[in-house]
Amino acid sequence: MASNWLDYFLLFFMKNxxxxxxxxxxxxxNLAIAQQKKPIKKPVPFKAKPPKIYVPPxxxxxxxxxxxxxxxxxxxxxxxxxxxxxxxxxxxxxxxxECDTLTLQSNKPSIIIYDVKWMANSESKTYKEQPTEKDxxxxxxxxxxxxxxxxDELRRNFPEDNFNxxxxxxxxxxxxxxxxxxxxxxxxxxxxxxxxxxxSGKENDSTLNKKVMTRLTEAVAKARGENKISSYYSSxxxxxxxxERLQQTKKPSINLVDNMNTLLQEEIFDETILPIQFFNIHxxxxxxxxxxxxxxxxxxxKLNEKGxxxxxxxxxxxxxxxxxxxxxxxxxDRYKNPINFYYQGDSLIIKKNDYxxxxxxxxxxxxxxxxxNISKESYEKMTLENGSxxxxxxxxxxxxxxxxxxxxxxxxxxxSNTNWQLPLTVSNSNSQGNNSYKSNFTYKINEExxxxxxxxxxxxxxxxxYMITDKKPASIKSTIKRGNEQYGEPYILNITxxxxx
Numbered sequence: 001m002a003s004n005w006l007d008y009f010l011l012f013f014m015k016n017x018x019x020x021x022x023x024x025x026x027x028x029x030n031l032a033i034a035q036q037k038k039p040i041k042k043p044v045p046f047k048a049k050p051p052k053i054y055v056p057p058x059x060x061x062x063x064x065x066x067x068x069x070x071x072x073x074x075x076x077x078x079x080x081x082x083x084x085x086x087x088x089x090x091x092x093x094x095x096x097x098e099c100d101t102l103t104l105q106s107n108k109p110s111i112i113i114y115d116v117k118w119m120a121n122s123e124s125k126t127y128k129e130q131p132t133e134k135d136x137x138x139x140x141x142x143x144x145x146x147x148x149x150x151x152d153e154l155r156r157n158f159p160e161d162n163f164n165x166x167x168x169x170x171x172x173x174x175x176x177x178x179x180x181x182x183x184x185x186x187x188x189x190x191x192x193x194x195x196x197x198x199x200s201g202k203e204n205d206s207t208l209n210k211k212v213m214t215r216l217t218e219a220v221a222k223a224r225g226e227n228k229i230s231s232y233y234s235s236x237x238x239x240x241x242x243x244e245r246l247q248q249t250k251k252p253s254i255n256l257v258d259n260m261n262t263l264l265q266e267e268i269f270d271e272t273i274l275p276i277q278f279f280n281i282h283x284x285x286x287x288x289x290x291x292x293x294x295x296x297x298x299x300x301x302k303l304n305e306k307g308x309x310x311x312x313x314x315x316x317x318x319x320x321x322x323x324x325x326x327x328x329x330x331x332x333d334r335y336k337n338p339i340n341f342y343y344q345g346d347s348l349i350i351k352k353n354d355y356x357x358x359x360x361x362x363x364x365x366x367x368x369x370x371x372x373n374i375s376k377e378s379y380e381k382m383t384l385e386n387g388s389x390x391x392x393x394x395x396x397x398x399x400x401x402x403x404x405x406x407x408x409x410x411x412x413x414x415x416s417n418t419n420w421q422l423p424l425t426v427s428n429s430n431s432q433g434n435n436s437y438k439s440n441f442t443y444k445i446n447e448e449x450x451x452x453x454x455x456x457x458x459x460x461x462x463x464x465x466y467m468i469t470d471k472k473p474a475s476i477k478s479t480i481k482r483g484n485e486q487y488g489e490p491y492i493l494n495i496t497x498x499x500x501x
Contacts, residue, residue, distance in 0.1 A: 090125035094190045099130060099171040105164055106177050108201045111220065113151055113213075114168035116186050116193040117141065127189050130170045141169050145406065146381050149232065150196070150216045157217045157228050178203050198223060214382050232382065239384040243356055243372055252343030255361060257326045261309050262420075263359065263366045267350060268331050268339060269312040269319055271299060273464075273476070274495070275443070277364075277420050278451055280471040281307050286498040289476070293491070305500055354378075355386070363418035367392065367400055408433050422451075463487060472497065 096119075104110045117140065119128045135141045143151055155165065168174070174184040176199055184207075186193040198208040198220050208223050210216065221228035262277045273289060281287075284303055291297035302311035306326070312319045317334035331339040342349040346361040354375040359366040371386045378384055389403045399414040411430035416423075423444040430437050439457035446452050451466040451473070462480050466473035477490035 086125045090120075091190075093127065094120070094188055096127075096130075096171045096187045096189050099173070099187055101173045101175065102166065102168070103175040103177065104199055104201070106201055106203065108164055109158075109162070109224075110164045110166065110197075110199045110201060111154055111158065112166045112168060112174070112197040113143070113147055114166075114172075114184075114186060114193055114195055114197070115143070115147055116169060116171055118192050119171060119189040122190075136169065143167060146213045146383065147194075150213050153217050153230050153232070154220065156231070158220060176207055178205060178207075180206060182207055184209075200224070212380065214380065236382040236384060239372065240379075243374060243384065246344070246349045246356060246358065247340070247342055247351060248344075249342050250344045252325075252327060253346045253361065255346065256343060256348065259361060259364050259366065260328060261307075263348070264309050264321065264328065267357075268321065268328075268333065269309070271312060271314070273299070273493070274301070274473070275451075275453065275466075276301075276309075278422070278443070279473065283499050284472075284497050285500045288496045288498075290494050290496070291491075292494060360392075362392075362398060364420055365398075365415070365418045367398075458483065461487075465490075 117131075119130070120126075121128070131141050151165075151167065168186065171189055171193075172186050174186070174197070176182040176184070178199070184197060194211070194213075196210045196213060196216055196219075198216075199205065200223065208219060210219060215230050215233065217228050217230045259277075262275075265272050265274075265276065274287065281303065283305075284307070286303070287301040289299050289301075296315070298314075300311075300313040301309060302313070304310050304323070308321075308323060308326075308328075310321050310323075312334075314334070319331065319333050321328050321331045323329060327343060328341045330341065333339060337353055340351040342351070348359040348361070348366060350357045350359070351374075354373065356372040356374050357368060358370040360369050361367075369390050369392065371388065372384050373386050374384065387404050387406050389405075391401045393399050393401070397414050397416055398418050399412060401410070401412045403410050409430070409432045411428070414427045416425040420443075423442065425443075426441040428437075428439045428441065437457070437459075439455055441453070441455045443451070443453055446465070450468050452463065453466075454463045455461060460480060460482050462478065464479075465477045467475045467477070473495050475495060476493040478493070479487040479490045481487045
C-alpha cells in the first residue's frame with residue numbers, strides 16, 4: 001500500500017516539474033520578445049505639385065513696311081552692262097547664212113571628210129572669206145596628216161567609181177535624204193569642224209559619224225558587212241611591239257660609260273655652256289658658273305666621285321640623275337618629269353613622257369637615229385612614227401641626214417671627226433620649203449692655249465672663249481655679232497670648283 005502511494009507521489013511530482021519547466025520557458029521567451037523595440041514608421045512628407053505656370057501667348061508685333069512707289073512700266077532700276085555693238089554683231093553673225101548646202105545623192109554611198117578651219121577673228125570681230133579650190137594649194141586648207149592618210153586609205157579600199165567622195169573645207173550645211181532627214185551643220189564660223197561621215201545612200205539607213213580619224217576603212221567596211229584592214233595598222237602594230245622591246249636593257253657596251261656626260265648635258269640638262277668633254281674634271285665635286293654682271297644668273301653642276309654628272313641646279317630648278325652599274329638609270333627633270341634610260345649594245349634609249357629616242361654611239365659621239373611619239377594622242381591616232389627618216393653615212397667624215405616629207409624638211413650635219421678631237425668642225429645645213437639655213441661650228445685651241453667655240457652663220461654668230469687654268473676653264477667670255485658686224489663686248493662668266501677630300 002505504501003509502495004503504491006509512493007509511486008503515485010513520484011508520478012505527480014514529475015508531471016508538475018514538467019509543467020513548471022514549460023511555464024518558465026514560456027515566461028522567459030515572452031520577456032525577451034517584450035524587450036525588443038518595435039520599428040517606428042517614418043512619416044511620408046507631403047509632396048506638393050508644382051504650380052502650373054501660365055505662359056501668355058506671344059504678342060504679335062506689327063511690322064511697318066515702307067513700300068516704294070511702283071516703277072514705270074518697262075523700266076528697270078538695276079544696272080545693266082551694255083554689250084559692245086561690234087561684239088553683238090559678231091556673235092549674231094556666227095552662223096553663216098550665205099554658205100553652202102550639200103545634199104547627198106541617194107542610191108550611192110557617200111564618204112565625207114570635213115576639216116573646216118576657224119573662220120572668225122575674235123580680236124577684230126570679223127570673219128574671213130570662205131576659201132575656194134584655189135586655196136587648197138595652201139597647207140592650211142589642204143588635206144594633211146591623218147586626214148590625208150585616211151582619205152587615201154579609203155579611196156584605195158572603196159573606189160571612186162562606186163562611191164561619192166566629198167572633202168568639205170568650207171562652212172556647209174549637209175542634208176542626208178534618208179527617212180530620218182538627218183543633217184550635219186557646219187555653219188558656225190566660230191568653231192572648228194573636223195570629222196568623218198558615211199552614208200550608204202539607202203533611205204532606211206542612218207549615217208555613220210566619227211570624230212576620231214583612225215581606221216575609217218574598218219568603220220565603213222563594218223557598216224557594209226565587209227572585212228577590210230587599213231594598210232598602216234600593221235606598221236602601227238610593229239611600232240608598238242618595237243617600243244615595248246626597246247624599253248629593256250640588254251648587254252650594254254662598256255664604251256657607253258665614259259661618254260655619257262656630253263649627252264646628259266645636251267639631252268637631260270639642256271645646258272651646254274660648259275663642254276665638259278674637253279676638260280680634266282678628276283676629283284671635281286661641284287662646278288659653279290656665275291655671271292659677273294648678274295649675280296642671280298648661276299648654274300651649278302654636281303658630280304659623283306667617278307666624275308659622272310648627277311645634278312644641275314639653276315635658280316630654283318633642279319635636275320637629278322641616278323645611276324646603276326655605272327650608267328644613268330633614271331632622271332627627274334626641272335619640271336619633275338621622270339626620264340628612263342635603257343641600253344642595248346652601243347645604243348642608248350631615252351624615254352620621256354611623249355617620246356622615245358634611240359641614240360647610237362659612234363666612236364665617242366651619240367647620234368640620234370630614231371624617235372617614236374608615245375603620247376596618248378599618238379596611240380589614239382596610230383601615229384607612233386614621228387615622220388622623219390634619218391640616215392648615217394661616212395665618206396670619209398660622218399654625216400647625218402634627216403628628211404621629213406610631210407613638212408618638206410631636210411637637214412644634214414657633218415662632223416670632221418667623231419672623237420672630240422681638236423680642232424673639230426661641225427657643218428649644218430637645213431631647208432624647209434623655200435627657206436634654207438647654213439652654219440659652221442668650230443672647236444679649236446687659240447694662240448693663248450684657250451679653247452674657242454665659234455658658231456658662224458649669216459644671221460647671228462656667237463663665240464665663246466674658255467680661259468684655261470690647270471687644264472680647266474676659269475672663266476668664259478661670250479660674244480655675239482649679227483651679219484658682218486664685229487663681235488661686241490664679251491659677257492663674262494666665272495667658274496669655280498669644289499673637290500672631293
